[in-house]
Amino acid sequence: MLADRFCFPCALGKTGLTVNKREGDGATSILVTRPLYGFYRADREAKPRSRLAFRPLHRAMGWCDAPDHPSYNQQVRLPFSTSHEEMWRQDALYDLIVVLDINISVRKKGRGSALFMHVARPGYLPTEGCIALSKPDFRQLLTGLSPNTRIQIGR
Template sequence: MTETRSRPAGGRHQVLQVRARPGQRSLGTVQLGQLVFPCALGRGGITRRKREGDGATPAGRFEVLDVYFRADRGRRPKTGLPVAALHPDDGWCDEPDHPRYNRPVPLPFSASHEAMWRQDRLYDIIVVLDCNLHPAVRGRGSAIFFHIAREDWRPTLGCVAVSPQHMRQILAQLRPGAVMEIL
C-alpha cells in the first residue's frame, strides 16, 4: 500500500453527499447525482467533533483519493480514480502518538494499527478519504474510509459503507477531484 497523497482538483467537483436517516443515526444515504443508495455510518452517528475511537463518522468535505481492492475476491473496480490491489502485509496506523498516525504502514507494525487484509468483506473494496491526512492531527481520527458494509448493516467504527454492487456503481462514476460531503 503506497502513501496516500492529496491531488489538486480542477474544474467542477463531483460530490457524494452522505446524510443520516432521521431517527437512525448509524444508517443513512449516499447520493451521487441521481444515484441514491443506503449506507451504514458510525455507531456514534455523524459528528463535527471527531475523536479517535469515538465510533462517530466525521462531518465535513473530504476528497476521495485512492481505491484499494482484494484481487483474490473480485475484479478490479472500474473507476477514474487511482486503483491498487491490497496485500496481506498492508496496515494503517491508528496510534495517535506515533509519527505514522493515520498513514498506511507495512505489517508487522509495533504500534496500534488496523489490518487492511480482513477476513470479512468490509475491505474487499476500500476508498481512502482525505480525512485528517494533510496534516494528520493527533487524536482527530484515523482510518476513515468509504468501504463495503456488513450484510446486516451494523454500524461502522466511523466510516461510510455501502453494498458491494452500489460501491461498484458509484466508483464507475468517479474521477479525480471527487469529494465526499458528510452532512
C-alpha cells in the same frame, strides 16, 4: 451519503455523526471530503472501473491508528509494533476500499484514522466511523468517482 449526482444508503459510525471527530469515538465526521485512491482484494474482486487509482491489497498492509506515532493515519507495513488496523480481513468489508481525505492532507493528532469508504455488513450494521455501502452500490459509485468528486457526509 451524497457524491456528486449519486445518493446511496450507507452505514455510518456506531455513535452517529459528529463535527468534532476524535480517535476511537466510533463517530462519522459531518463534512465534505473527496476520495484519494483505493484498494481491492485481487483474490476476491476484479480491479474496479474508476477514475481513481486502485492498488491490490496484500497481507502485509496495515494502517496506523496510534495518534502519537509519526505514521499516524497512514498505511504501514506489517508486522507493525504500534496500534494499527489490519487491511487484509477475513470478512468482505475491505474487499473494496476508498481512502477519503479525512485527516490526511492536513493530519492532526487524535482526529481520526482509517476513515474509509468500504463494503457494508449485511443489514448496514454501524461502522467504527467509516462510510459503508452495499457492494453493488459501491461498484456503481466507483465508476463515477474521481479525485475531484465531492462527498457530502451528513446534513
